[in-house]
Amino acid sequence: MSALGKLTAAVFVAGTAGWVGLSAGEKGVTAASLLGMAEMQLAALMGNDAAAMPGTDVPQTEPTGPIIYWRHPDGLPDWAASEATTADGRGFLAVQASEDLSLGPATEPAAELAPVTDVDRAILYYRNPMGLPDTSPVPKKDSMGMDYIAVYEGGDNDDGSVTVSPGKLQRTGVRTSEAVLAPLAASLRVPGIVVLNERKISVISLRADAFIETVADVTTGSSIAMGAPLVTLYSPEIAAALAQFVTDVRSEGRQREGARQRLANLGVPVEVIDRIATEGLASVNIPIMAPRSGVVLERMAVEGMMAKAGEPLFRIADISTIWVLAEVPEGALMNIAHGADVRISFQGLAGAPMTSRIATIYPELDLMTRTGKLRIELPNPDGRLRPNMFADVEIMLDQTPVVQVPEGAVIDTGDRQVVILDLGEGRFRPEPVTVGRRGGGMIEIISGVAAGDIVVSTATFLIDAESNLNAALAALSPPEADQ
Template sequence: MKKNMKLFKNRTIQAILLVLAGLFVGWIIFGTSEVPSSSKAEHNHIADAKKQLWTCSMHPQIRKEEPGKCPICGMDLIPLRSGGGSSDIPEGAMQMSEEATALANIQTSVVNRKNPVKEMLLYGVIAPDERSLQSQAAHVSGRIERLYVDFTGETVQRGQTLASVYSPELFAAQQELLEALKMTPAQPQLVAAARDKLKLWKLTDAQIATIQSRGIVSSTVDIKANTSGIVTAKRVSEGDYVPQGGVLFDVANLSKVWAMFEAYEADLAFLRKGDKLSFTLQAIPGKTFNGIISFIDPILDKTTRTAKIRVEVSNPDLRIKPEMYATAKVNARLQQYNNQIVIPQSAVLWTGKRSIVYVALSDYDTPVYQLREVELGPSLGDSYVVLSGLNDGETIVTNGAFAIDASAQLEGKRSMMNDRSTHVMTGHEGHQMQSAKASSTHAMLGVQGNCNMCKERIEKAALGVKGVSSAMWDATAKKLHLDFNASVTNLPVISKAIAKVGHDTEKDKASQKVYDALPECCKYRTK
């Protein structure tokens, strides 16, 4: 007993006992008390932040709170990522870290209003001025005795002798003139009639005077050039017989030529008579020619869907030659779109029916981007006019928009592929989707067509059939991928609906009348 008392009197032992007693009393007082509500909220927030979501690599719209199988394809779900980020960002917006933004090379710019100018490239060739074309014809019938111009491309001058023609009719007419001269005192009107007859055959006054003065009849007559220019076609050879009015040569005056360009029908709305343009020629590198649009063909070529644009060009040194290739640049001012917002082409994502841009939101510590649908006006080459959807001064993503959209798809948010956001699926929703999958049928149907107009027409016809949930036509494989409710419709019904709008399928053939009504670019049948 005394020994125990000595132990308690030891100061070290006393200190240890006091500490143990204090811990025991603290546990009694505070151990059973409730955790403050603020600590609970913080604990719950941390727990929520660590909540793991699961998705399908083939169907990113699937969201589940626990691992399992995808209700659409049956693949194992994969972990998405832990929740987190700012909770005050707008619904559907994408928040990315600074590192992710740098890796995706995301670039932005502030939109503003401009007076848009559409730059167009036109292609064409040089052609002779049709108003300067002349046909050198024989005014009397006869045989070609001699050609003084005997090859295409030779230069001729106005009044130059082109050919010599032997004509029995002209020989007789000259004799009539000489006989009339002998009877001048008695019948002066006969001389005038004989001279007029020779003039009708294009003999000049000098030629007629020579016949009168010499009193000699010539068996041949010279054909003179009506204009100066280049022989573009030689139609006779020596010894040929030509009728009266028969063409010997075609001559073109190339001191003025036409540059004939082709403009697609989509560009015609921006071209006006009187617009200035500049063009270059492959054959004359380094030189730029300027001109004014003098004529726009009112009729389109039904095959190329283009209209001719004419520019008159002076060519005094004859350096510009017909059939040279020309490339023109036109800066068309779109006055009907003045003071409109213009954005770079790289900022736009297309879904077929929607045009999408991503707007960078301010007042956040990390980058936040929100999808915005816009209505586009005409293309300006590397930019677009925006009719609605953006405000002056907003910041948009001009590079890396596709990377943002891909991230939005993986997180089930609104994107170019999803018109509305998805959400975490409950077990009941998963059961409903499995039921829908059981009644949904996927099939492929061979469908003939050519272009994007065909694609839109085919898919619209398929989606117009009740029970069809999706339709996508592959222009390369000529296959239509379909998802439809087999209890509502079937493949033969869909096939007939597509054939009805003019496209042959592997099951049905479109009527010839409907096929003939299709645009030329959609004609797929070989003749």
């Protein structure tokens, strides 16, 4: 063929290749195969041998590895797990492990890295990348174009455990901790209120009808010392008993002790009785003294008033020690022991909290609030603590050693609590647990974990999700190959 004829043929082949490319794209023919056919045709027209034409820059190597699936001979998106044929009788092409495409960047293998062993294990099936219960016997993509993930033989277990490579453990930040047997630094905060010490409250009243002659210069809130006079009074009944006592004293009669006891029964102070016995003279006005040191809470006595027997005149309380009553929810009472340490702080007082112990646990619950009361005694030498002050009570709970793990190790979904056990060699398994008290960043494990077990303390949700997915897939029937 002449040079002009060869040039004309080359232009014709180029135009034909463009038209064929448009139609070949619809049939799934790749650009590489189309270029190869065009080169073969051009070589034939030019009179050259197709084998002598220059190839691609990348050297062609023989495929290696096991056959992982079969693909359509025309490059269509159609695969099979076993040998298959097209509708026109042509056989599918085998794809070996080295021919499988990867969407990641190509990297040079490092000499120090261990060889990949996944190709040595049989692929059971491919699972949905989003965790949906959908499997495929052959590689495929989901609706968003994501590749299904290969599941290799030995890669999942019926117990929901999962095996994670060391590299993935490091990337996800997985950390483990040991379950320990130790006292739990747990405490309970409850509200409290300051009340008077019931043992140190006195009410001053008369045992006979009397007229109040004078009242001491004390009012509500005044401090008073024990033995200080409060009122002087005149009582006809007491005056008659005094006269009888004076007569018996002067005559040294046998009724002397009986008359003395009668005066004591009427509430005459012992000091007054002793003075009359010594002097032999009766006094018309009888003083009444304070029975204890403290603060006057109430003053009802008024000069000139007529006081009936039993009518209170003063109410006095010793506030050198006070009580704090704390209200504890019903569900927490069983964890509180008599004598447990407490720390008490007051909103209106600066400084460190006061420490004490639980003196009494009341035997009944409040019917409306469903709370129980605890009583704590506190010294109050300077009188800073006053009745009805609010208190914040922190109760140290039972210090018996218990199995405990970090709070971050427990996954609580509301209806279940689990921890991730580290089985060693990169294997993990979720374990249901029963939890108890919390405190100091730790949580008590009642059942499910023993002291010495290794649990995952961070990135627990990632491993739990993976293990739940494996357990769900293991429950599905084995996938069948496409026919």
